[in-house]
Amino acid sequence: MASSAPPPKFPNYLPSSTKKRSEFADLPSIAPAGRSRRPSTVVIAGINGHPQINGSGALRVAFQGAPGAYSEFAAKTACPACATVPCRAFADAIAAVERGRADRVILPVESTMEGTALRNYDLLLRHDLRIVQEINLFVHYxxxxxxxxxxxxxxxxxxxxxxxxxxxxxxxxxxxxxxxxxxxxxxxxxxxxxxxxxxxxxxxxxxxxxxxxxxxxHGLQDESWNVTRFLLLSRTTPGPPQKPDGGGAGLKTSLVIAHRGSSMIALLKVLSSFSKRNINLTKLEVINSSNEGEAPVMILDVRGRGSLRAFPHVLYVDFEGSMEDSQVKEAIDEISSFSVFVRILGCYAADPSIYDLQ
Ligand SMILES: O=C(O)C(=O)Cc1ccccc1
Structure with a gap:
C-alpha cells in the first residue's frame, strides 16, 4: 500500500490529566452493569490469517478499552479467531498476560499523526514481554x-x-x-x-x-493519512517468527539500547554498526532524559537479576532482519561492546500492509 506518511512528531500523546472513568467528577456515575448496553460478545471479521491456539480454546488477547475499541480491532486483525479480553488500563492488560489470564496483549505504540506513544513503550520496557507481531491500521474517527x-x-x-x-x-x-x-x-x-x-x-x-x-x-481526523501501529506482545517467544510471505524477507527486530555519556556519540556509533552491514532501520528514536530533569527511562533487565534499571539516554531502534542473520548478530555484538545495556524486544513479521478500519 502507499507509504507516504508525513514525518512523525514525537510528543507523548497521553496528557497527565487523562481522566479515569471513576474520576469524571461532573458525569453521573456509570450505570450498573445490567443497564449498560455493552455487548457481551463482539464478532469482528478478521482480515489476514495467522497462527492460532486451537483445541482447548482460542488465543486470548488483552487490550485496553471496552469492546469496540480500535485496539480490539487490531487484535482481531492480527488473530482473527482470538478471544479478546477488555481491560481498563494498559497496565491491567499487561498484568492479564503476566498472570496467565491472556496469552497476548496488544498496545498502540505510534501513529503517523502523533509519533511514538512513549508511555506505551515505557510499559513494554518495564515488563518481560516480547513483540511477536506488528499491525498497522488506518484509523477513521x-x-x-x-x-x-x-x-x-x-x-x-x-x-x-x-x-x-x-x-x-x-x-x-x-x-x-x-x-x-x-x-x-x-x-x-x-x-x-x-x-x-x-x-x-x-x-x-x-x-x-x-x-x-x-x-x-465521519472522517473527523485532521489528516486523511492516519495510521496507528500496534504491537502484539507475548510472555514467551512462540517459536521462530513467521515471515509474512513465507519467503526470506519481511522480518523485523526491535532493540532498546542504553548508554552513558554523550547520546550523540552513541547514536553515531549505533548508526555506523547498522550502515556498514547494510541493515535498514525502520525506526530510530533518541530519548535523552538527563537534560530536562526528566525521570530516567526504566528498563527491566530480563537477563540479569530481573531488576529495573534506570538510564538517562536510550535509543529505540527497529530494523529489517532477525537474529538468524549473521550480519544482524554481528551488529548487535558490536553495539553491545560499547553500550551499557542492550535488550532485544522481539523479532517478528513486519506488517507489509495497512489494514483499513472503517
Ligand atoms: O481507545 C481506543 O479505541 C484504542 O484502542 C486506543 C486508540 C485510540 C486511538 C487510535 C488508536 C488506538
Missing amino acids: CLLAMPGVRPAELRRVISHPMALAHCGRALAQLGLRREPVEDTAGAVEMLLSNHLLDTAAIASPRAAVLYGLDVLA
Whole structure:
C-alpha cells in the first residue's frame, strides 16, 4: 500500500490529566452493569490469517478499552479467531498476560499523526514481554451521539487522548469542550450508560453500530493519512517468527539500547554498526532524559537479576532482519561492546500492509 506518511512528531500523546472513568467528577456515575448496553460478545471479521491456539480454546488477547475499541480491532486483525479480553488500563492488560489470564496483549505504540506513544513503550520496557507481531491500521474517527441528539445540542466531546489530538481542528471548529477518557469505546459506553445528551464521543463506525449510537460526522481526523501501529506482545517467544510471505524477507527486530555519556556519540556509533552491514532501520528514536530533569527511562533487565534499571539516554531502534542473520548478530555484538545495556524486544513479521478500519 502507499507509504507516504508525513514525518512523525514525537510528543507523548497521553496528557497527565487523562481522566479515569471513576474520576469524571461532573458525569453521573456509570450505570450498573445490567443497564449498560455493552455487548457481551463482539464478532469482528478478521482480515489476514495467522497462527492460532486451537483445541482447548482460542488465543486470548488483552487490550485496553471496552469492546469496540480500535485496539480490539487490531487484535482481531492480527488473530482473527482470538478471544479478546477488555481491560481498563494498559497496565491491567499487561498484568492479564503476566498472570496467565491472556496469552497476548496488544498496545498502540505510534501513529503517523502523533509519533511514538512513549508511555506505551515505557510499559513494554518495564515488563518481560516480547513483540511477536506488528499491525498497522488506518484509523477513521466518527463523532457519535445518543440517538436523536442534534449537533447544536452538543457542548463537549469525550474520547481517548490520541483521538482528541488527531481531531483537534475539527473539534475546534465545532467548539466542543474536550475531555479525555480511557478509550474510544469506553467513551461511547459512557454516553449510553449515563444517557448524556450534551456530549459526543469520538470512536469508530463499528462502535456506533455495536452500541446503537448515531454517527453525526465521519472522517473527523485532521489528516486523511492516519495510521496507528500496534504491537502484539507475548510472555514467551512462540517459536521462530513467521515471515509474512513465507519467503526470506519481511522480518523485523526491535532493540532498546542504553548508554552513558554523550547520546550523540552513541547514536553515531549505533548508526555506523547498522550502515556498514547494510541493515535498514525502520525506526530510530533518541530519548535523552538527563537534560530536562526528566525521570530516567526504566528498563527491566530480563537477563540479569530481573531488576529495573534506570538510564538517562536510550535509543529505540527497529530494523529489517532477525537474529538468524549473521550480519544482524554481528551488529548487535558490536553495539553491545560499547553500550551499557542492550535488550532485544522481539523479532517478528513486519506488517507489509495497512489494514483499513472503517
Ligand atoms: O481507545 C481506543 O479505541 C484504542 O484502542 C486506543 C486508540 C485510540 C486511538 C487510535 C488508536 C488506538
